[in-house]
Amino acid sequence: xxxxxxxxxxxxxxxxxxxxxxxxxxxxxxxxxxxxxxxxxxxxxxxxxxxxxxxxxxxxxxxxxxxxxxxxxxxxxxxxxxxxxxxxxxxxxxxxxxxxxxxxxxxxxxxxxxxxxxxxxxxxxxxxxxxxxxxxxxxxxxxxxxxxxxxxxxxxxxxxxxxxxxxxxxxxxxxxxxxxxxxxxxxxxxxxxxxxxxxxxxxxxxxxxxxxxxxxxxxxxxxxxxxxxxxxxxxxxxxxxxxxxxxxxxxxxxxxxxxxxxxxxxxxxxxxxxxxxxxxxxxxxxxxxxxxxxxxxxxxxxxxxxxxxxxxxxxxxxxxxxxxxxxxxxxxxxxxxxxxxxxxxxxxxxxxxxxxxxxxxxxxxxxxxxxxxxxxxxxxxxxxxxxxxxxxxxxxxxxxxxxxxxxxxxxxxxxxxxxxxxxxxxxxxxxxxxxxxxxxxxxxxxxxxxxxxxxxxxxxxxxxxxxxxxxxxxxxxxxxxxxxxxxxxxxxxxxxxxxxxxxxxxxxxxxxxxxxxxxx
Amino acid sequence: xxxxxxxxxxxxxxxxxxxxxxxxxxxxxxxxxxxxxxxxxxxxxxxxxxxxxxxxxxxxxxxxxxxxxxxxxxxxxxxxxxxxxxxxxxxxxxxxxxxxxxxxxxxxxxxxxxxxxxxxxxxxxxxxxxxxxxxxxxxxxxxxxxxxxxxxxxxxxxxxxxxxxxxxxxxxxxxxxxxxxxxxxxxxxxxxxxxxxxxxxxxxxxxxxxxxxxxxxxxxxxxxxxxxxxxxxxxxxxxxxxxxxxxxxxxxxxxxxxxxxxxxxxxxxxxxxxxxxxxxxxxxxxxxxxxxxxxxxxxxxxxxxxxxxxxxxx
Numbered sequence: 146x147x148x149x150x151x152x153x154x155x156x157x158x159x160x161x162x163x164x165x166x167x168x169x170x171x172x173x174x175x176x177x178x179x180x181x182x183x184x185x186x187x188x189x190x191x192x193x194x195x196x197x198x199x200x201x202x203x204x205x206x207x208x209x210x211x212x213x214x215x216x217x218x219x220x221x222x223x224x225x226x227x228x229x230x231x232x233x234x235x236x237x238x239x240x241x242x243x244x245x246x247x248x249x250x251x252x253x254x255x256x257x258x259x260x261x262x263x264x265x266x267x268x269x270x271x272x273x274x275x276x277x278x279x280x281x282x283x284x285x286x287x288x289x290x291x292x293x294x295x296x297x298x299x300x301x302x303x304x305x306x307x308x309x310x311x312x313x314x315x316x317x318x319x320x321x322x323x324x325x326x327x328x329x330x331x332x333x334x335x336x337x338x339x340x341x342x343x344x345x346x347x348x349x350x351x352x353x354x355x356x357x358x359x360x361x362x363x364x365x366x367x368x369x370x371x372x373x374x375x376x377x378x379x380x381x382x383x384x385x386x387x388x389x390x391x392x393x394x395x396x397x398x399x400x401x402x403x404x405x406x407x408x409x410x411x412x413x414x415x416x417x418x419x420x421x422x423x424x425x426x427x428x429x430x431x432x433x434x435x436x437x438x439x440x441x442x443x444x445x446x447x448x449x450x451x452x453x454x455x456x457x458x459x460x461x462x463x464x465x466x467x468x469x470x471x472x473x474x475x476x477x478x479x480x481x482x483x484x485x486x487x488x489x490x491x492x493x494x495x496x497x498x499x500x501x502x503x504x505x506x507x508x509x510x511x512x513x514x515x516x517x518x519x520x521x522x523x524x525x526x527x528x529x530x531x532x533x534x535x536x537x538x539x540x541x542x543x544x545x546x547x548x549x550x551x552x553x554x555x556x557x558x559x560x561x562x563x564x565x566x567x568x569x570x571x572x573x574x575x576x577x578x579x580x581x582x583x584x585x586x587x588x589x590x591x592x593x594x595x596x597x598x599x600x601x602x603x604x605x606x607x608x609x610x611x612x613x614x615x616x617x618x619x620x621x622x623x624x625x626x627x628x629x630x631x632x633x634x635x636x637x638x639x640x641x642x643x644x645x646x647x648x649x650x651x652x653x654x655x656x657x658x659x660x661x662x663x664x665x
Numbered sequence: 666x667x668x669x670x671x672x673x674x675x676x677x678x679x680x681x682x683x684x685x686x687x688x689x690x691x692x693x694x695x696x697x698x699x700x701x702x703x704x705x706x707x708x709x710x711x712x713x714x715x716x717x718x719x720x721x722x723x724x725x726x727x728x729x730x731x732x733x734x735x736x737x738x739x740x741x742x743x744x745x746x747x748x749x750x751x752x753x754x755x756x757x758x759x760x761x762x763x764x765x766x767x768x769x770x771x772x773x774x775x776x777x778x779x780x781x782x783x784x785x786x787x788x789x790x791x792x793x794x795x796x797x798x799x800x801x802x803x804x805x806x807x808x809x810x811x812x813x814x815x816x817x818x819x820x821x822x823x824x825x826x827x828x829x830x831x832x833x834x835x836x837x838x839x840x841x842x843x844x845x846x847x848x849x850x851x852x853x854x855x856x857x858x859x860x861x862x863x864x865x866x867x868x869x870x871x872x873x874x875x876x877x878x879x880x881x882x883x884x885x886x887x888x889x890x891x892x893x894x895x896x897x898x899x900x901x902x903x904x905x906x907x908x909x910x911x912x913x914x915x916x917x918x919x920x921x922x923x924x925x926x927x928x929x930x931x932x933x934x935x936x937x938x939x940x941x942x943x944x945x946x947x948x949x950x951x952x953x954x955x956x957x958x959x960x961x962x963x964x965x966x967x968x969x970x971x972x973x974x975x976x977x978x979x
């Protein structure tokens with residue numbers, strides 16, 4: 146059967162488009178082009194992360210699918226800008242007043258006012274422990290279009306918290322009439338698209354919300370699917386069964402390039418892959434050893450050979466294109482410099498060529514993991530190879546959850562880590578959670594004395610330019626103390642059929658289905 | 666007969682209870698932290714104090730026997746709890762996903778029979794000749810191909826190159842074909858071998874020779890006499906195959922984005938969503954035992970010898 150299928154495959158040069166019409170693989174069928182009108186424009190998008198629920202407060206998908214919106218949003222430069230709220234101000238350390246636009250209705254026709262927004266936040270913090278923990282709401286007060294939020298502690302960058310998809314505003318009135326279970330299958334928000342059907346873990350069907358408060362969506366229908374397998378997503382893209390496909394693997398790009406109807410957008414992400422050094426390990430206590438390891442990371446090889454060019458060498462926790470990112474060049478591979486540093490730290494070459502100190506060879510245990518990024522386990526191999534050349538042995542141990550291993554064990558020297566370091570367009574939360582003892586990204590309990598006053602100052606500053614300046618200062622101190630070695634910012638690879646118009650993927654991966662998204 | 670049903674029911678309850686204890690302990694021993702998964706929903710850049718608060722609210726900081734006791738108490742009240750990551754009722758999640766898995770299983774079983782019956786019959790009929798060799802080669806191929814690779818190959822050929830079938834998703838019979846072939850093909854070899862052996866043995870029985878000597882047609886001998894007898898071990902194997910189907914569905918569903926129980930289980934395991942994992946294991950265990958039970962009943966119906974033996978015992 147397979148042999149027969151291969152023979153037939155060899156004979157065929159036909160593919161079918163998204164509407165199931167068979168067309169030549171060379172160019173779109175003219176018939177299809179001419180038949181596209183505003184009322185039948187449709188698109189299929191495939192993302193990598195399946196979603197069990199459309200509950201806007203327990204997942205990102207409702208906002209990504211253009212069903213819900215938030216008070217504020219990030220623009221393409223990662224600045225917080227108005228969305229459902231036209232303006233906001235901090236009355237004091239813990240009091241924020243948001244003025245909600247007066248011309249917005251939910252998709253069920255109920256008006257969005259401060260009382261509706263208050264009900265939405267109350268529902269969110271009741272139904273989502275994560276949201277309750279991040280918003281830290283002490284009280285909410287509604288007065289016409291003015292929503293006053295009092296927080297349990299001073300949070301000067303509070304609007305950045307409200308950028309997150311899980312802070313989406315929903316119509317609680319709709320939930321009351323539909324019932325929670327039904328509502329979570331078809332939430333009612335203020336977005337340009339309404340849900341017509343949802344199959345958990347697989348697919349959302351959307352139609353245009355004709356009563357949208359902003360410019361009406363250009364597409365009539367959207368199918369938003371998910372599949373965790375990168376190969377299947379790639380094949381769906383290549384067979385034109387999907388128009389936009391997220392998270393393609395770099396290896397698939399060569400094949401995609403052969404198709405003239407397809408293109409790939411490569412966007413530097415807000416994620417950073419890095420090494421964490423164990424502050425409790427005698428092997429890496431000496432900063433010269435950490436600096437030597439940093440010099441042994443061939444970031445260019447990782448970018449070019451592993452990521453096939455779809456990444457950026459990292460020189461700090463934040464993507465260097467961000468306003469608070471470090472603009473200095475990333476460290477290049479420097480084996481000679483690394484050897485000098487290790488010699489200065491007291492290591493000398495032993496009889497077998499291995500570097501040793503006090504008769505003990507320098508052997509480092511490196512914790513590796515893969516997570517959802519296939520390149521992560523390969524990075525330690527590059528470093529291991531370079532280290533071996535100067536006589537340093539790196540033993541790689543693969544674990545499923547490095548943060549759990551780091552927390553529970555002490556027998557490690559270096560660990561691979563990977564986090565979204567500025568998902569809300571601000572570095573404050575990463576600095577707090579990674580460099581303060583007790584932070585959720587700090588299982589190794591890293592602490593830098595000089596950094597504490599900067600973070601404290603940052604936590605008390607609301608002005609964006611000042612925050613950016615303080616974040617850059619913090620990065621300088623971090624790079625000087627080197628508790629981590631930042632390696633790369635991987636790119637997000639998104640396949641886009643050339644018939645898609647007015648759309649580019651954002652680094653934040655929040656706003657996927659928009660009112661501007663169109664097809665030719 | 667009543668005693669037979671009662672004893673099977675008791676067995677079911679005991680096995681499910683033991684299964685729940687073992688799963689609960691293994692889940693808790695495995696590395697990973699559900700609180701980290703919960704915090705992922707909002708990127709969770711939070712303090713360890715926040716994490717501790719959530720852990721306390723969910724009762725995850727109590728001793729394991731207390732957690733198990735609380736879970737068991739809820740289960741006895743027909744409450745499997747709520748998902749830690751999306752706050753939905755576990756029962757609702759499982760029931761929502763169950764139909765897709767059942768369709769996939771039925772599709773896979775259909776594929777399994779489409780492959781194994783003709784190939785098993787050809788191999789038995791032409792024992793030692795080309796069809797037999799082909800059938801055995803096919804069985805070896807099926808047994809050695811990993812399902813994820815076969816699935817990709819099928820998608821490449823039938824979706825990308827030929828554009829006959831959708832690459833992924835569900836909703837129509839066309840969506841069901843590739844996942845069913847992927848799942849059924851890997852299980853089929855065992856059935857081909859068993860059917861071949863069963864048919865060879867049955868066709869050499871005296872009563873078949875007697876039938877032949879009475880001038881009964883080959884077709885009639887095959888379908889009315891030999892095939893039912895040779896299918897007997899297949900019915901037993903079907904019960905045992907439920908485990909393989911369950912395991913295979915995890916890979917197949919994830920590959921094809923098929924919205925069944927397997928893909929839910931994988932996601933729940935990744936996120937350490939304990940209530941969903943526990944619910945999935947209980948449901949799988951129930952189906953495994955129930956299918957075995959049904960295959961026993963099937964054997965009683967198909968095989969008069971067993972039927973008479975059981976009636977005699979009852």
